[in-house]
Amino acid sequence: MQYHQAIRIGQERSRKSQMTLFSHAGFAMLTLTVKKSQGAFVPVGEQEFVAAVEKPGEGWLVVIVDEEGYAKSQSKVLKEDEAREILKKAIAAGISEYNGQIRLV
Numbered sequence: 780m781q782y783h784q785a786i787r788i789g790q791e792r793s794r795k796s797q798m799t800l801f802s803h804a805g806f807a808m809l810t811l812t813v814k815k816s817q818g819a820f821v822p823v824g825e826q827e828f829v830a831a832v833e834k835p836g837e838g839w840l841v842v843i844v845d846e847e848g849y850a851k852s853q854s855k856v857l858k859e860d861e862a863r864e865i866l867k868k869a870i871a872a873g874i875s876e877y878n879g880q881i882r883l884v
Contacts, residue, residue: 789822796843796851804854828877829869831862841865
């Protein structure tokens with residue numbers, strides 16, 4: 780797959796995840812659109828998982844990640860209780876929680 784194709788497909792997937800998170804958090808930013816796999820750039824995965832993660836020194840984020848933990852969208856920085864509440868709403872809506880390592884960059 781060419782790099783530009785990977786970006787286009789990854790942007791579509793990340794925008795979808797951004798809208799999913801927006802519906803639960805009221806705000807969401809696009810994060811990663813491509814990842815490196817076996818030395819080549821590929822689009823982020825299609826699957827959506829949700830997690831709350833602490834960003835040291837800043838606060839908490841709620842993220843939508845793919846099956847490998849690559850963040851496709853993220854909330855703004857939140858207090859821990861706010862992040863946990865959004866996480867609960869997303870899980871209640873049918874998004875599985877991700878418990879692995881999260882890759883924000």
